[in-house]
Amino acid sequence: xxxxxxxxxxxxxxxxxxxxxxxxxxxxxxxxxxxxxxxxxxxxxxxxxxxxxxxxxxxxxxxxxxxxxxxxxxxxxxxxxxxxxxxxxxxxxxxxxxxxxxxxxxxxxxxxxxxxxxxxxxxxxxxxxxxxxxxxxxxxxxxxxxxxxxxxxxxxxxxxxxxxxxxxxxxxxxxxxxxxxxxxxxxxxxxxxxxxxxxxxxxxxxxxxxxxxxxxxxxxxxxxxxxxxxxxxxxxxxxxxxxxxxxxxxxxxxxxxxxxxxxxxxxxxxxxxxxxxxxxxxxxxxxxxxxxxxxxxxxxxxxxx
Amino acid sequence: xxxxxxxxxxxxxxxxxxxxxxxxxxxxxxxxxxxxxxxxxxxxxxxxxxxxxxxxxxxxxxxxxxxxxxxxxxxxxxxxxxxxxxxxxxxxxxxxxxxxxxxxxxxxxxxxxxxxxxxxxxxxxxxxxxxxxxxxxxxxxxxxxxxxxxxxxxxxxxxxxxxxxxxxxxxxxxxxxxxxxxxxxxxxxxxxxxxxxxxxxxxxxxxxxxxxxxxxxxxxxxxxxxxxxxxxxxxxxxxxxxxxxxxxxxxxxxxxxxxxxxxxxxxxxxxxxxxxxxxxxxxxxxxxxxxxxxxxxxxxxxxxx
Numbered sequence: 001x002x003x004x005x006x007x008x009x010x011x012x013x014x015x016x017x018x019x020x021x022x023x024x025x026x027x028x029x030x031x032x033x034x035x036x037x038x039x040x041x042x043x044x045x046x047x048x049x050x051x052x053x054x055x056x057x058x059x060x061x062x063x064x065x066x067x068x069x070x071x072x073x074x075x076x077x078x079x080x081x082x083x084x085x086x087x088x089x090x091x092x093x094x095x096x097x098x099x100x101x102x103x104x105x106x107x108x109x110x111x112x113x114x115x116x117x118x119x120x121x122x123x124x125x126x127x128x129x130x131x132x133x134x135x136x137x138x139x140x141x142x143x144x145x146x147x148x149x150x151x152x153x154x155x156x157x158x159x160x161x162x163x164x165x166x167x168x169x170x171x172x173x174x175x176x177x178x179x180x181x182x183x184x185x186x187x188x189x190x191x192x193x194x195x196x197x198x199x200x201x202x203x204x205x206x207x208x209x210x211x212x213x214x215x216x217x218x219x220x221x222x223x224x225x226x227x228x229x230x231x232x233x234x235x236x237x238x239x240x241x242x243x244x245x246x247x248x249x250x251x252x253x254x255x256x257x258x259x260x261x262x263x264x265x266x267x268x269x270x271x272x273x274x275x276x277x278x279x280x281x282x283x284x285x286x287x288x289x290x291x292x293x294x295x296x297x298x299x300x301x302x303x304x305x
Numbered sequence: 306x307x308x309x310x311x312x313x314x315x316x317x318x319x320x321x322x323x324x325x326x327x328x329x330x331x332x333x334x335x336x337x338x339x340x341x342x343x344x345x346x347x348x349x350x351x352x353x354x355x356x357x358x359x360x361x362x363x364x365x366x367x368x369x370x371x372x373x374x375x376x377x378x379x380x381x382x383x384x385x386x387x388x389x390x391x392x393x394x395x396x397x398x399x400x401x402x403x404x405x406x407x408x409x410x411x412x413x414x415x416x417x418x419x420x421x422x423x424x425x426x427x428x429x430x431x432x433x434x435x436x437x438x439x440x441x442x443x444x445x446x447x448x449x450x451x452x453x454x455x456x457x458x459x460x461x462x463x464x465x466x467x468x469x470x471x472x473x474x475x476x477x478x479x480x481x482x483x484x485x486x487x488x489x490x491x492x493x494x495x496x497x498x499x500x501x502x503x504x505x506x507x508x509x510x511x512x513x514x515x516x517x518x519x520x521x522x523x524x525x526x527x528x529x530x531x532x533x534x535x536x537x538x539x540x541x542x543x544x545x546x547x548x549x550x551x552x553x554x555x556x557x558x559x560x561x562x563x564x565x566x567x568x569x570x571x572x573x574x575x576x577x578x579x580x581x582x583x584x585x586x587x588x589x590x591x592x593x594x595x596x597x598x599x600x601x602x603x604x605x606x607x608x609x610x
Contacts, residue, residue, distance in 0.1 A: 133384035146479030174451030
């Protein structure tokens, strides 16, 4: 986790990751119209519009924000062209020095988990040579299938200097239906937390955090506080700030006394900042930057800069 | 679920789905060598080899097997080219009259679940028009995020004549770590089962099964029997037969008195049948057919044809 933490420190302790979940509705109309007009087919046009939007956001944010988190669903929705846009976006963000967390929430059993892991954070062997299919620095993973669904990812993270974030307590309204159920010795999310903590322990780095992080939503501040205490060596990815209702004082609970320990996601809040206030659509990247600065100061204020 | 059930009945009640999880190691060497030699880049060569393998298997099986289940991980592992091969494979299987269950085990919160659902079983809107990004008939889904992660899929399945299979009790050794934990009123997998049952009830069709199915592993026969009794209107997708240890008498527990109610997956057993016995590599498709017939007769024998 040191690489991500150093990126955060280098950006004046800005603990923000920008979620790149670009529905076409989020992209200013003039970009969409131009791309659809020029493109050979609608999916190619949509993908080009998404890439123009993403790359302009990255240009505008890369000197103040340490990381981006593309959400795979929004690219898969645009088919093969959408996935090519995802790959271009990740490569572009990395070329600008940003840490890339790919939000895919994959989860499967042994051999299949291994294949997913190779696809994103490991290597694919073809004709005796190793290649990388996709290039993120980090991946989100679903724990429903238990340890043998997670171990291949942990192994690849350790061997390839990558990281993981395993879903522990998600930010959505129904997250409690399974995750909060009481079992012998605690709740489901606590069981998952213990598993994640153990998986990350062997790889604790210079800043005190292992390569296996946890997703814990800002919308459940009590659990966030509880899990911060119980998982001192687990870095958190915190969704749910802003649009979903999480406040700066809520996310502040995810941090340690060194102002580290978590990275907070904002997707729509930053991508669609130009739709609020007096911005013109052409100013979308500028508006995103202003919102990213506001968010940074809001959170750093709450954790006591 | 009627479309799948009718496909099963039309193939003499063959309750088998062939898992197309093609690692390059599974493909006969002469195909891999030829494709890698001709291709512009290794991923393109790998993808071409996988497609030749898949399409030959489909040709050899389509008159006796009702369905295929490509596992997305094995295509994602080969990057964009791998995903193009997945799309070609699905289109080819459908052109041969097979029902396509895409095994992606996606699971996410509201808006993102909606995007995944649109990608695979719904429609993507671009410039006011609706398009289909990928073309499976059915999709596997992970329930860890609760109802609001599942509802968008259920809605699209109902509106687009598609089906879902939600993970309830998976076939892997550590599946019990979360799924078997005892909570108030039962175990986690029973809670998931109740949720899945309820989600499928509104769409029960002519053959007695709703559009929301359940994944229940053959490796846990007791739970399979229990869930069959508790979920009378839920169709099962049963992994774990063969290589993972599930026997015909185990999977027989998933069926109703009309010899319906489940479809049993075999991946490696069929794809790699040519590696057992006296087959030459060139006979891989013939060997797959022989194994598919053996498996069909094995299961139909156990459920009492």
